[in-house]
Amino acid sequence: MITTVSTTPYTDQKMGTAGLRKKSKIAMQPNYVENFMQSIFNAIGRLDDKTFLVGGDGRFYNDIAIQKIIKMAAANGVKKLVIGQNGFVSTPAGSNIILKNKLDGGFVLSASHNPGGENGDFGIKYSNQTGGQVPASVTDKIYANTLSIREYKIYDAPDIDLSHLGTQHLGTMEIEVIDPVVDYVEMVEHIFDFNAIKALFAKGFTMRFDAMNAVTGPYAIRIFEEILGAPKGSVVHAKPLPDFGGLHPDPNLVYAKELVDLMFSDSAPDFGGANDGDGDRNMILGKKFFVTPSDSLAILTDNYQYIPAYKNGIFGVAKSAATSTAVGRVAKAHNIGYYEVPTGWKYFVNLMDSQRITFCGEESFGTGSAHIREKDGIWAILFWLNIIAATGKSVEQITREHWQKYGRSYYMRFDFEGLDTAVADKLMSDLEAKLPSLNNQEFNGYKVSEAAPFVYNDPVDNSSTKNGLIVKFADGSRIVYRLSGTGSSGATLRVYLEKYEQNKLAEEPLDMLKPILAIAMEIAEITPRTGKQHADVIT
Numbered sequence: 001m002i003t004t005v006s007t008t009p010y011t012d013q014k015m016g017t018a019g020l021r022k023k024s025k026i027a028m029q030p031n032y033v034e035n036f037m038q039s040i041f042n043a044i045g046r047l048d049d050k051t052f053l054v055g056g057d058g059r060f061y062n063d064i065a066i067q068k069i070i071k072m073a074a075a076n077g078v079k080k081l082v083i084g085q086n087g088f089v090s091t092p093a094g095s096n097i098i099l100k101n102k103l104d105g106g107f108v109l110s111a112s113h114n115p116g117g118e119n120g121d122f123g124i125k126y127s128n129q130t131g132g133q134v135p136a137s138v139t140d141k142i143y144a145n146t147l148s149i150r151e152y153k154i155y156d157a158p159d160i161d162l163s164h165l166g167t168q169h170l171g172t173m174e175i176e177v178i179d180p181v182v183d184y185v186e187m188v189e190h191i192f193d194f195n196a197i198k199a200l201f202a203k204g205f206t207m208r209f210d211a212m213n214a215v216t217g218p219y220a221i222r223i224f225e226e227i228l229g230a231p232k233g234s235v236v237h238a239k240p241l242p243d244f245g246g247l248h249p250d251p252n253l254v255y256a257k258e259l260v261d262l263m264f265s266d267s268a269p270d271f272g273g274a275n276d277g278d279g280d281r282n283m284i285l286g287k288k289f290f291v292t293p294s295d296s297l298a299i300l301t302d303n304y305q306y307i308p309a310y311k312n313g314i315f316g317v318a319k320s321a322a323t324s325t326a327v328g329r330v331a332k333a334h335n336i337g338y339y340e341v342p343t344g345w346k347y348f349v350n351l352m353d354s355q356r357i358t359f360c361g362e363e364s365f366g367t368g369s370a371h372i373r374e375k376d377g378i379w380a381i382l383f384w385l386n387i388i389a390a391t392g393k394s395v396e397q398i399t400r401e402h403w404q405k406y407g408r409s410y411y412m413r414f415d416f417e418g419l420d421t422a423v424a425d426k427l428m429s430d431l432e433a434k435l436p437s438l439n440n441q442e443f444n445g446y447k448v449s450e451a452a453p454f455v456y457n458d459p460v461d462n463s464s465t466k467n468g469l470i471v472k473f474a475d476g477s478r479i480v481y482r483l484s485g486t487g488s489s490g491a492t493l494r495v496y497l498e499k500y501e502q503n504k505l506a507e508e509p510l511d512m513l514k515p516i517l518a519i520a521m522e523i524a525e526i527t528p529r530t531g532k533q534h535a536d537v538i539t
């Protein structure tokens, strides 16, 4: 019943910021998923004592890929698979299941916030027993395997029925189909003050949660509407669809347009939130008010005492280098550890495991804590609801008071998309070479105080990672340049801008950042090199 199939390597199976991400049509090529999965199994080695989680965000091709993974796992001698019902599991729920049940790792099939469908993207995130995605030392080993693979093993069997909960077998491998919502709900109930949030809704508080036709719909209906008592209809786009109903499931001001339009209208509810395809990203909105992810991390950290699970104290906090420095000021005020890591949630895992940090977050709409080892979209929204319930203040009030206390980091990200990879790589390497010469130079009144690549030395495993280029100015403003590692074709240049203000707290971010944007364009020669006058996406 076990077949060994000959294959030839694909040369493009290197994992990026978060797993393998490809156009669906690339992933659908003969043996593509099989080569990648066999390479992972080969890299792991002994499998007969291993149990893995399998699930995904329900996007196009997940159903087919999950069946391939099941049959390959059985053929490779895996002991057991735990699978979300109908193949669904959000990234944070998956991390919780791995940790709670002490599994050896898991595979979440998602390209996260990238669009789905036959013409969209497909992806596989691979986590180990930490509940977080594997480090570069492991992804390098897997990549080397993909380049030399000659055969894979697969069970020749009919598809497994994943619609019913319970246990079944394929060969000697056990398959347990679980309801992934149950464990997740139990986890968040133990973190937050559900009674206080229930009382908030009972008093007439209103919210809109946009699940963007992606994986968190069922979690959100259960938690916000059924348990916490948000009015029926508060959760929209709640049914996960293979192409996300044509939506781009990226919770930001550009792609969550319907929610943003509502929140900036006169009929806005008190609170607005959205998650991405696989439920790890979040966006927070108040009435006619948007909270940047960088500010959100700072505000959550500053208000930890309102949350039952954290009220007795927290370890430190971490952010990616590209994220604004707002949370650094909070860490200083609370006298807790503060870390800056490269972009990629996996870099937070060692810091959480070694109890150096409790909270972490990124500008890319990710916030989380050491309750799991992935960012967690619904967790972030519950955190905000819990603060609102405890303080009786609105999203806007909480944020403005925060700025009054700490000052404000005006912050925006400019993405130049669809660049030729060679052009983008050359832009970055030429810019890196030029950085030392920028020191002490003045641009439109902004004096460069430091210009260098960002290098992270992990205090736990001593690995060193270089990611992005940072130009700092004497007034605390910053430009960060880096290439995205989550795209599925071409290159995207991300330019992150920050300007810190202690007194001017109510300006338009774009007005405040325009002079630095011009400097950023000039230093990196963006227009002459890419032909682009403006960024394609601004968040």
Ligand code: G16
Residues within 6 Å of the ligand: 017, 018, 111, 112, 113, 276, 280, 281, 343, 344, 345, 346, 362, 364, 366, 483, 484, 485, 486, 487, 494
């Ligand atoms: C992943 C990573 C994040 C990262 C984001 C964007 O998120 O887990 O740490 O910030 O990609 O990465 P890049 O700037 O390289 O595109 P997700 O939600 O896509 O899994």
